[in-house]
Amino acid sequence: MKYRVIGSSPETRREVSVLSLGTMTFGTIVDEATSFAILDRFAEAGGTFIDTSNNYAFWVNGTQGGESEELVGRWLKSRGVGDEFTIATKLGARPNQPTTGFSLDVxxxxxKVIRESSERSRERLGIxxxxxxxxxxxxxxTPLEETVQGFADVVADGVAGLLGASNHWSWRIERARTLAAAAGVPGYEVLQHHHSYLRQRTDIPSLRSPDGNQGLVSGDLLSYLRANPELTQVSYSPLISGAYVRDDKPLGPGFEHAGTEPRLKAVREVAAETGATVNQVVLSWLMGGDIPVLPLVGASSVAQLEENLGAVELELTPEQRAKLDSVN
Structure with missing residues (x-):
């Protein structure tokens, strides 16, 4: 395994594995025995960065979420491990009522929510x-000033360490960080958005925004990251739910543009050159770029995790990376 330091403050920065394990479906779609086996293998391989959320996975059984956090907590307790792992969780999108579908009532x-939800997450995780x-x-x-202070308060109370923002426009991230700096309190240091080698259209309205999908890494966000190297980008769904390699997983309308096929061709050619899988090439491309990204990968089996772990040691040559980067 390889590692990277995230965060800039000596009090809160962490050394984490360059691959993060997403546990969204653990405890629901993925049963406990399989989830524990995946977590055990991740730990055995040197993985230390585990990601969850307080609303995972409400849509499976019609709940408000919490199943994933609870399972991760049981695993941590049963294995007798703790601070050597970096546990990331999220709040803000938990539905106010049990539901099996998308809801704006979150x-x-x-x-108040930041204080109460972070405490409940900590209890479920047992950390x-x-x-x-x-x-x-x-x-x-909610006024951004209130949100910024709310997060700063849970850091001051010892409930949380590093702070991050997921699925945010870059201008809102910058405004929040500016407010935090002016107040002399901790601000967002880690960002989490969807990012992969294939580029997704940003002009299609999302369920939450008529202006496009704020959850995507765009040119604007890449420029922001390049100008602020102290920030860390974690990228979820880097393998697009298996769509690179599975015919039963269509890419969807967001990828219906002229750039998709040339990029698919390029990544397949590089995979053939390296003897690696397409998925491994995508993950290696993300980890080794000029803006290094920490891929957040999910797995429903140990075999899937093994493939992802193989990407850590895959080193693309400058020529291979140039080939991938040169496709518009």
Whole structure:
């Protein structure tokens, strides 16, 4: 395994594995025995960065979420491990009522929610401190000043360490960080958005925004990251739910543009040259770019995890990387 330091403060920064394990479906779609086996193999391979959320996975059984956090907590307790792992969770998108579908009626990012939801997450996880706490989605109904102070308060209380923002426009991230700096309190240091080698259209309205999908890494966000190298980008769904290699997993309308086929061709050619899988090439491309990204990978079996782990040692040559990067 390889490692990277995230965070800039000596008090909160963490050394994490360059591959993060997503546990969204653990405890629901993926049963406990399989989930534990995947977590055990990840730990055995040197993985230390585990990601969950307080709303995972409400849509499976019609709940408000919490199943994933609870399972991760049981695993941590049963294995007798703790602070050597960096546990990241999120709040803000937990539905206020049990549901099996998308809902705009979610908890949001008020100071009260941040305080109460972070405490409940900590209890479910069974840990003294949430090492990395994200604002899962934007809350445009709560003043940003309140959200910034709410997160700063849970850091001051020892509930959370590093702070992050997921699925946010870059201008809102910058505004929140500016407010935090002006107030002399901790701000967002880790970002989490969807990012892969294939480029997804950003002009298609999302369920939460008529202006496009704020959850995607775009040119604007890449420029922001390049100008602020102290920030860390974690990228979820880097393998697009298996769509690179599975015919039963269509890419969807977001990838219906002229750039998709040439990029698929390029990544397949590089995979053939290296003897690696397409998925491994995608993960290696993300980890080794000029803006290094920490891929957040899910797995429903140990075999899937093994493939992902193989990407850590895959070193693309400058020529191979140039080939991938040169495709528009």
């Amino acid at each position: 908890e949001g990012l008020s100071a 003294e401190k949430i090492h990395l706490l994200y604002a899962h989605i934007m809350d445009e109904n």
